[in-house]
Amino acid sequence: MSFDRLISKIISMKNPTVAGLDPKLDYVPMFLRQCFLDEDGETLKAAAKAIFRYNQMLIDALCDIVPAVKLQAAYYEMYGHPGMKTMERTIRYAKLRGMYVITDGKRNDIGATMEAYAAAHLGTCMIGSSECEPFGADALTVNGYLGSDGINPLLSICRERDKGIFVLCKTSNPSSGEFQDLLIDGVPLYARMGDKCEEWGADTVGNYGYSGVGAVVGATYPEQLSELRARLPHTMFLVPGYGAQGGGAAGIAGGFDKNGLGAIVNSSRAILCAYKKEGCDERDFAGAARREALRMREDLTSYISIG
């Protein structure tokens, strides 16, 4: 259990980017959307099938230059159980194409219930004497508000199956400070959460110096990103908020260590909807996504040097 598999991919592709697959049906180009709606009507099933095909084509266009995808669970749940089937199929397809898969579910609960989430997203589930893998991602984002009872149940599955978690610390949104910046004996809550990440991951530090317990730290707070990089030397960062939310590559650089490691930066809409911004033929949506991903790699690596 560590992020070694992810970090190896980042090094070999010289790209600390994760592509966020947060697919609203509106993002799916009409030519693709329509053929599924024609087949199955205006149903959740049709939407889910269209989104799977969209994801598949994006993965094909990105898998040799982007090391990882992050699936935002909300955009799959929104399409009901057919949407969850698309989530499962997308995860399997991305793994088949060699990508590292993060499910962004921000799950949280305690004890046996948290074990159920771990089984669902990172592990397996016994049905009689058969071992079934429900979703099978490589890593899961989680919310630590419930304390160690919510994190420990994940760790044994992570250890057994070499999986990882990212715990929300300092999120990218404007109101993240309402709770996360509150000072407890002079230390903000997000830093306390970060300290716990170091503790939870302590005995899982891998070859690159990072444990299997990472933290979510927003690109929109570059100062806190640098501060946490120094404070949490063994904690890998998942960094949302690049681009659309206003986080720039210069500020993000502070989230990396001296080897250009220790963070992976997410971009969702800018990649998914690059064809809209480019104004190219929508049939070239995957090509536009690839061009945006290359532009982003260029942008990030102009501030850091990897490996």
Place this chain on the structure above:
Amino acid sequence: MSFDRLISKIISMKNPTVAGLDPKLDYVPMFLRQCFLDEDGETLKAAAKAIFRYNQMLIDALCDIVPAVKLQAAYYEMYGHPGMKTMERTIRYAKLRGMYVITDGKRNDIGATMEAYAAAHLGTCMIGSSECEPFGADALTVNGYLGSDGINPLLSICRERDKGIFVLCKTSNPSSGEFQDLLIDGVPLYARMGDKCEEWGADTVGNYGYSGVGAVVGATYPEQLSELRARLPHTMFLVPGYGAQGGGAAGIAGGFDKNGLGAIVNSSRAILCAYKKEGCDERDFAGAARREALRMREDLTSYISIG
């Protein structure tokens, strides 16, 4: 948007209980489980179908004496997309039988993503010109660590469709204090979260004095339950931790107002597995669940008087 529909049911049944449908396959009696495994093999699909039948029989046995069910999302996700289909079908069936349905998903995110969760669990989703309802619960549990950006996107859907949310404040687990009890200027974090619940719900107070923004407060912390009841006069409590986790009815009484309202107490395993504890024929599992629910009502209402 308020909890009036829920509170009316509580009053008419004189029962402030919510039955937790947290169905591990192991809980499903063998006679029921086996026939689905015979039909579909040892698959997630077979498990999910067995669980739906189990839920249906429990709902039939409980719906005239228990006002609400709470579905723990983790136990449906554990069975993959077939499990999510069972979640959807269970919600529809419970509503058909007149029950109020809470999805215990502890979801959290920001902005458009939180809107997607709201659409998924409480609202609808447009596919072309057709409005589809993915899961359709009456209320959803959420985690407020991300601040108002994570709660506001829910409120418009809650207003439009008369739905509610319960925000985690003081959870029932032993380590809940690691973060929730931290003092900020002398006020613990859980109370700050509670204050926000009052603020978020301020303009949605219903006929019984409670808003549509409730709070999760564990039965295992009776002192905090009483303290929060006084501090948060418009906030309905969802109280986990009764029974198995050690919370007793006497301690829980402090979570209710002088009219015996303002809280609903969850019991999951004690009801689901009552047949195991009773040692009755497993074919009578639903009867045993009903007997346990009646015993629990008796227990709770010996300390409070409703309406």
